[in-house]
Amino acid sequence: MKPERNNPTEVFENYRRQLRAFIARRVDSEAEGEDILQEVFMRFVQTDTVNPVGQVAAWLFRTARNRIIDHSRKRREERMPQMHGQDDESGFVSEITALLADESSSPEMEYLRALVWEEVEKALGELPAAQRDVFELTEMEGFTFRELAEDTGIPVATLLSRKHYAVKYLRSRLADIYEAFLTD
Known part of the structure; x- marks a missing residue:
């Protein structure tokens, strides 16, 4: 039996502030942080639709960390x-x-x-x-x-x-x- 999908609105409301603070400590600009936050929730909805996420908090923070690393790699190409x-x-x-x-x-x-x-x-x-x-x-x-x-x-x-x-x-x-x- 397949696990039930998470309610995206509830997930967003429950984790938005914590994720925003987590991301803000690791990026240079507020705009970049908002972009990463949106990417994380977008990926969550896409992933959860196909394969429901069991441990939501762990998944969100791991994905946020990976998005931060990806963004920093892109910036490194422009400047070291x-x-x-x-x-x-x-x-x-x-x-x-x-x-x-x-x-x-x-x-x-x-x-x-x-x-x-x-x-x-x-x-x-x-x-x-x-x-x-x-x-x-x-x-x-x-x-x-x-x-x-x-x-x-x-x-x-x-x-x-x-x-x-x-x-x-x-x-x-x-x-x-x-x-x-x-x-x-």
Whole structure:
């Protein structure tokens, strides 16, 4: 027997304020937050129509987090946010970030930036989702480990471990690019 569909109006009324606050803490503008909120509820209605959602709150917050990450990835293509190199003792991530953020517009620099960005995206895509999410949220979105722990319920030590493995992998995976383009 298939579970019963949720009432979209009730779901919207019950979770709108909490989701709006959750999203607002993670995005730059109110307009962007409203867009994400609308996307989340639109996806909920579409999904619930086909396959009723059992744990509504968990589904909504997970979808909101994923929409926030997707929006931040789109923004990263336009500009590279400042990174917080806490785990970057060698300067490796900082140097790659500096290259990506360099606003020089020579054809060579644009090609190099596109090439490096493509490799960074590939490397991030190769990480396990948990490691990638922690890396992106702390390094590119500026979240603290404490904020992530509060939002996800995952202990700070686990988040730190995941990020450590992500940074270690990225350093290894991007070492050739680092050597070829960023060292003398």
